Amino acid sequence: MTNPLLETWDTPFGMIPFDAISDDDYAPAMDIALAEDLAEVDAIANNPDAPTFANTIEAMQGTGEALDKVLSAFFAVAGADSNDKRQELQRAFSPKLSAHSSAIFSNHALFARIRDLWDRRDTLELSDQEARVLMLTHRNFVRAGAALTGDRAKRMAEVKSRLAVLGTEFTQNLLADESEWFMPLAEADLEGLPDFVVDAARAAGEEKGQPGPVVTLSRSLIVPFLQFSPRRDLREAAYNAWTARGANGNKNDNRSIAAEILQLREERAKLLGYDDFASYKLETEMAGTPDRVRELLKQVWEPARARADADAQILQHMMHSDGINGDLQAWDWRYYAEKRRKAEHDLDEAALKPYLQLDRMIEASFDCATRLFGLQFTPLDVPLYHPDCRAWEVTRNGQHVAVFVGDYFARGSKRSGAWCSAMRMQAKRPKVETPIVVNVCNFAKPPAGQPALLSYDDARTLFHEFGHALHQMLSDVEFGSIAGTSVARDFVELPSQLYEHWLEVPEVLERFATHARTGEPMPKDMLDKVLAASTFDMGFQTVEYVASALVDLAFHEGAAPADPMAKQTEVLNGLGMPAAIGMRHATPHFAHVFAGDGYSSGYYSYMWSEVMDADAFAAFEEAGSAFDAGMAKKLERHILSAGGSAEAQDLYTQFRGRMPGVDALLKGRGLAA
Structure with a gap:
């Protein structure tokens, strides 16, 4: 029998033939593709000819075509249309893929060829992009532990394999909590909700097989519910469920997983000679060091918290005017902020939508x-x-x-x-x-x-x-x-x-x-x-984001915390976090950080990029039009088409002529003094 994942795809533009693929095709295709990729890598490593860019680095770029096809198809459905079978496959694939990666990065013959080329790089007459790919390949191998030997190399492989398993578990636990919880709404509970929220709740009820409307943990439903529902008790129940994802003390609880991930990341960094994981991770980023990240975030935190504290007083006064005593709570903020927006800007989300x-x-x-x-x-x-x-x-x-x-x-x-x-x-x-x-x-x-x-x-x-x-x-x-x-x-x-x-x-x-x-x-x-109203409630939005970024950074600096939840509390208390604002992503559902290494020590990057994006759009404004042809051409040439062909700072400087400061960001968020 043939496997559609391994065939030549005679489809328009080589699109994945999802209609011909069943869940039973993935596992056998994965095993065959992994073996093929290793054979291709071994052939490069054991090539009797002396290493050249073409027979080593460029050849490596061409390996794994079958594996790329299998992974592209599988991870498309695993993230966006999962089911029990696909989750089972994902759990099985995680350690396999980690072992496969370790086998490549620990291939000493292959690394010897890469290191030989790196040592002779000034004599190879490489193009700029060839030199860049050689540098990145050598750096990736070193940072993956290719230079480690003996017990240290073995332990690195074990650590990476366990991290892959834990990342998958974290993701699947979060998906389970999000998909299992919903709150049925009686007809009386719909009072005060705009038609678009009611329609979305009814559609969600149908999707859940319920006889009436429900609130789910989908951001596109729960946020407008928190904005518009006058029922404080229902807002509290919905908000608490939303923020408790991954921390419900059930089989989907992510707290111990987060702790183990942080411990293993610290060990991984120390195996490679770094003081901590943040130092390892940030070495290759524009920021470079944890101190530079913290400097940026603190420049934004202080004016954002001041704005949020002032806003909280206004919202609490509005709540008291409604006859509700006590302090403003997190499940109150969006409701009263929406009422304030309507009053101050005469802007009604229900009329806008x-x-x-x-x-x-x-x-x-x-x-x-x-x-x-x-x-x-x-x-x-x-x-x-x-x-x-x-x-x-x-x-x-x-x-x-x-x-x-x-x-x-x-x-x-x-x-x-x-x-x-x-x-x-x-x-x-x-x-x-x-x-x-x-x-x-x-x-x-x-x-x-x-x-x-x-x-x-x-x-x-x-x-x-x-x-x-x-x-x-x-x-x-x-x-x-x-x-x-x-x-x-x-x-x-x-x-x-x-x-x-x-x-x-x-x-x-x-x-x-x-x-x-x-x-x-x-x-x-x-x-x-x-x-x-584009900067309305920006104190709230900035505080919830920057708090998450600073917690992420603290998790990965120094010794890994034995209790991440206690560390989270310590960081937030030290910041003076406003009581009525929660982190955008609390630890048990912080998928950016714990579902994989992508944004670990790097959740700050949205803010770092925002410093540049505010400045970059200002270039169009200075040119006189958001659609200025000359600026669009420069943006495409130096940034959008360039990928990772040069250092990010160099690419931005070629586009703008200089690197920006934080002032444009603060102005864009309405936080400038």
Whole structure:
């Protein structure tokens, strides 16, 4: 019998044939692909010819084609459309993939060839991109423990394998808590809720097989519920469930997993000769050191906390005016902030939302890319992993550029949050590849026949993730290992956060923010209010984010805490965390940090990138137009197409002429003095 995962995919643009793949295909395909990849690597390592860039580094770029296909297909469904079988496979694959990685990085013959080339690099007459890939390859091997021997090498392999297992467990526990909890609402409980929240709750009830509306832990449903429900008891119950994810004392509890992950990360760093994991992790980032991260975050923390403290007093007074005594609580903040926004800016989310249709916001994100970069988007009819997914061919001047896939709606089988991933990376060597890029979101799905409506934050998320997609789709480098978002973690959020600014360009909203029922454009007075309120409640938003970033940093500096929850409390108390604001991501559901190494010691990177994105958009403003052709060309040439072909600081400096300070960020958030 043939396995569709291992066949040549005779599909449009080499798309994954999800309609031909069953869950039973993944395990046998994985075993075959892993063996093939190791055989290809061994052939390079044992090549009798002297090492050259072509027969070693470039050859390594071409290995694992079958494995890449299997992993692309599997992790697409594992994250966005999981089931019991796929979770079982994910648990089985984690240690296998870790062992496979360890086998490659501990291949002494291979590392000897890489080190030989590194030692002779000044004599090899390499191009800039070849030199960059050689440096990164050598550095990755060293940082993975390739230079370790004996018991230290063996222990490194054990640590990485255990970390892979724990990361999978953390993710699956979080998904289980999120998908299992819901709160039924009686008809009386719907009083005071706007129609879009009621519709979303009814749709969620149908998805859960319930006879009536429910509140789930999907951000697109629970946040508007907390904003609009006048029932303080229900807000409290919903908020407590939301913040207790991964900490319910059941089989899904993540607290001990988080502790073990931190202990193992510290051990991993010390095996490599670093003082702690933060020093190891930040060495290759723009920030470089924990001290530089803390300096940035503290510059933002003080004005943000001052703003949040002042706002808390106003909101508490509003609550007392409603006859509710006592202190403002975390489940009160969004409700009274929404009432305050409506009073001060005359801006009603319920009135705004019909103007933010999902389809029109997708059109807006595409249109901005057309005006800036000349891209065109044509719908594709191809098999995808879920009926909710949509696909487009991306072209420029009639030439194929990429395939873009959008998966926008929340469902119980999808992990929370929003993300961008590549089913295939762009490359020119050793084989030409065009990218296939996926944006995944968790917007509330409307009842059948009704348009999907977004909050303003949802619309910003859509633009954010599409900024990541542009970074992948416009990539124009030689090698896949430096393509697209293969950049420093504190640089990767620059294109995504920068693209959010185009949502706030008045002419974009004037054209695409049209009413779902009447088709009328957003009234100018509402548009003005939307833009005027763009920094509303920014003290709250900044505090909840920076607190999470500082806790993450503290977890990985010095000795790993035996009790992460106690460490979290210690850090928040030391900061003077406002009592009515919780961390954006508390430890037991901090997937950015504990589902894998991606953002560990690096959650600060959104803020680091924001320093640049505020400055980068200012360049367009200085040029006189958000769609200035010259600036768009510079942005594409030096950042979006360049991937990781040079150091991030050098790429930004080529675009802007200098590195920015924190002032533009504080001004953009409305926190400047």
